[in-house]
Amino acid sequence: AFSYIIWLMGSDGRILVYSLVGLVVGIYLFISGFKWFRQKRTIENMPTSKVRSLAMGLVEVYGKAMPYRGKMFKSPFSSEKCLWCRWTVEEYRSNGKHSSWVTVRNGVMSNYFLLDDGTGEVVVDPDGAKIDIPMDNEFKSRTFNRNLTKSAITFLASQNYSHTTLFGLGKDIRLREYFIAPDDKLYVIGTAGDNPLVEEATAQKNEADIMIQRGKDFYFISDTNEREVVAKFNLKVFGGLVGGSTLILGSLAVIFWFLGML
DSSP, rough: OOHHHHHHTTTHHHHHHHHHHHHHHHHHHHHHHHHHHHHHHHHHSSSBGGGGGSEEEEEEEEEEEBTTBOEEETTTTTEESSSSOOOOEEEEEEEEEEEEEEEEEEEEEEEEEEEEEESSSSEEEETOOOEEOOOOEEEEEEOOBOOHHHHHHHHHHHHOOOOOOOSOOHHHHHEOOOOOOOOOOOEEEEEEEOTTSEEEEEEEEGGGGGGEEOOOSSOEEESOOOOHHHHEEEHHHIIIIIHHHHHHHHHHHHHHHHHTOO
């Protein structure tokens, strides 16, 4: 069997290999399409709750992000105030005829924050949430053009990463930040549970003893409103179900043709 695979790779068998990969990807997309459809239906069927009247369980809220107890931090590359941040460091690498950006460092900086909808404030723990926000900043550094901020250089050093080569030339790198800043409007669907930061029987308001967090249900945070969130999920469902099924059928057709079954 191994020698047969080698023979295939030495001929036009690469087409078969690519088709098998396409089949696996198509199946993954198709299954994901059903998952995204269920999540979309959950969003559509879930009424938006007011913070002052939150009940335990799966909830949907929309409001303004605020620091919890004044706690904020600065984003690693631009030093902007934020409540949550995801960052990546990528290097541009060449491999034969192909070149691409490769992630060499990445991470998340996180803290509790408040969501204020005008009726009250509730604590949000973003840990474990699928956070859908656009990129806020991008910095690129070239061999002879090191376009990096001082904070970026300091942060990279703290990550034991050198942005220069052994000869002192700049690496071809790309730094990206995605963050939630104070006053950002957020859509959140997650589990409202007990707030472990508040001692029992000391809360002044109902929402003070509640924290929105990861539970058994869907946990999603976006900086767009519900209508735009649903529109994004519609595209994902279409891409998963239609794109996945098309890829499956196309890959199977090529595989059957290659094996002489068509």
